[in-house]
Amino acid sequence: MEANGTGTNGTGTMRAISQDVLGGPEVLREVELERPVPRANEVLVRVRAAGLNPTDWKHRAGGLFLGQPPFVLGWDVSGVVEATGVGASLFRPGDEVFGMLSYPFGHGSHAEYVTAPARVFAPKPTGIDHIQAGALPLVSLTAWQALVERADLRAGQRVLVHAAAGGVGHVAVQIAKARGAYVFGTASAGKHDFLRGIGVDEPVDYHSTDFTEAARDVDVVLDPIGGETSLRSLRVLRPGGIVVSIVPAGSDDLYREAGRLGVRAVRMLVDADHHGMRRIARLVDEGGLRATIAGTFPPAEAARAHEAGETGRTTGKLVLLMD
Numbered sequence: 001m002e003a004n005g006t007g008t009n010g011t012g013t014m015r016a017i018s019q020d021v022l023g024g025p026e027v028l029r030e031v032e033l034e035r036p037v038p039r040a041n042e043v044l045v046r047v048r049a050a051g052l053n054p055t056d057w058k059h060r061a062g063g064l065f066l067g068q069p070p071f072v073l074g075w076d077v078s079g080v081v082e083a084t085g086v087g088a089s090l091f092r093p094g095d096e097v098f099g100m101l102s103y104p105f106g107h108g109s110h111a112e113y114v115t116a117p118a119r120v121f122a123p124k125p126t127g128i129d130h131i132q133a134g135a136l137p138l139v140s141l142t143a144w145q146a147l148v149e150r151a152d153l154r155a156g157q158r159v160l161v162h163a164a165a166g167g168v169g170h171v172a173v174q175i176a177k178a179r180g181a182y183v184f185g186t187a188s189a190g191k192h193d194f195l196r197g198i199g200v201d202e203p204v205d206y207h208s209t210d211f212t213e214a215a216r217d218v219d220v221v222l223d224p225i226g227g228e229t230s231l232r233s234l235r236v237l238r239p240g241g242i243v244v245s246i247v248p249a250g251s252d253d254l255y256r257e258a259g260r261l262g263v264r265a266v267r268m269l270v271d272a273d274h275h276g277m278r279r280i281a282r283l284v285d286e287g288g289l290r291a292t293i294a295g296t297f298p299p300a301e302a303a304r305a306h307e308a309g310e311t312g313r314t315t316g317k318l319v320l321l322m323d
């Protein structure tokens with residue numbers, strides 16, 4: 001069986017978390033697959049740690065972009081380069097790297113080994129371990145691409161981060177603070193000390209407070225919730241401000257309403273990016289970015305990790321330890 005469409009030539013096997021049918025966490029199985037071989041411009045990485053993300057349970061249950069299994073999920077990687085394909089000169093065997101596999105079709109990091117274009121990786125910051133480095137890539141790239149690339153966030157601007165205690169939210173807060181922004185963040189009241197600890201200036205309890213009353217004159221909203229939250233977020237913006245929603249599908253009402261109010265709205269999907277990973281690594285090196293680790297799981301407990309994540313109540317990140 002081929003893992004993920006990558007080349008295989010029988011050089012050995014590896015353990016992986018796979019599934020044959022869509023369904024609940026119980027469909028996940030630890031299996032032996034052929035170890036992939038790096039093709040031209042690819043590297044083979046021995047995965048040490050791999051973050052879990054909501055896209056993992058969305059694909060596990062509903063196929064989302066990938067359709068029908070069998071497949072190995074996982075986009076986050078921290079590990080060690082084991083071998084390089086023809087022309088892949090960016091890294092050498094033994095190099096520690098971290099990165100996000102091409103989203104969505106480059107999946108497969110919930111395995112002992114994965115192949116990917118060398119350029120999806122960057123050198124792992126030496127000051128953090130593989131658990132940290134495996135937790136950061138997808139959520140950090142998402143937050144970076146939303147706040148910096150789409151919204152061009154500047155020092156002194158005001159940002160509202162919805163779900164600020166979640167995987168994306170808690171790194172978005174840190175990226176916004178590192179850029180000198182003033183940050184509002186929504187979460188349940190019990191998580192407000194956590195929010196203050198990562199730099200949120202004004203925590204908002206979305207259960208008891210209307211965020212459109214609590215946050216005003218905002219330049220940028222990062223919205224991982226979608227639907228009504230995206231629409232209502234338009235109202236907290238200054239003229240010319242922007243809502244960046246990371247829920248990619250939704251009604252065109254969002255754009256119509258943004259136009260009517262003289263503000264902007266964009267929906268995005270995260271995209272693998274070597275340079276983005278280098279910027280994230282620099283922020284980590286400078287001490288401006290750390291993942292909060294909510295839990296780590298061995299491969300045998302992948303189903304339990306999915307169950308924990310699927311509650312939607314995680315503070316920070318869940319990580320699979322693959323070795």
Ligand SMILES: NC(=O)c1ccc[n+]([C@@H]2O[C@H](COP(=O)([O-])OP(=O)(O)OC[C@H]3O[C@@H](n4cnc5c(N)ncnc54)[C@H](OP(=O)(O)O)[C@@H]3O)[C@@H](O)[C@H]2O)c1
Pocket residue numbers: 053054055138139142162163164165166167168169186187188189191206224225245246247248268269270271309312313314315316
């Ligand atoms: N477009 C993209 O490329 C992209 C990339 C990454 C993620 N995403 C999507 O973004 C969403 C968030 O991802 P994630 O990794 O951050 O998820 P996560 O870590 O599972 O988020 C959990 C957090 O969400 C908070 N939360 C839930 N509902 C909330 C609400 N209505 N208002 C405020 N906070 C709320 C929870 O806090 P409480 O317990 O206080 O409710 C919890 O701390 C997912 O749907 C994911 O698929 C999209």
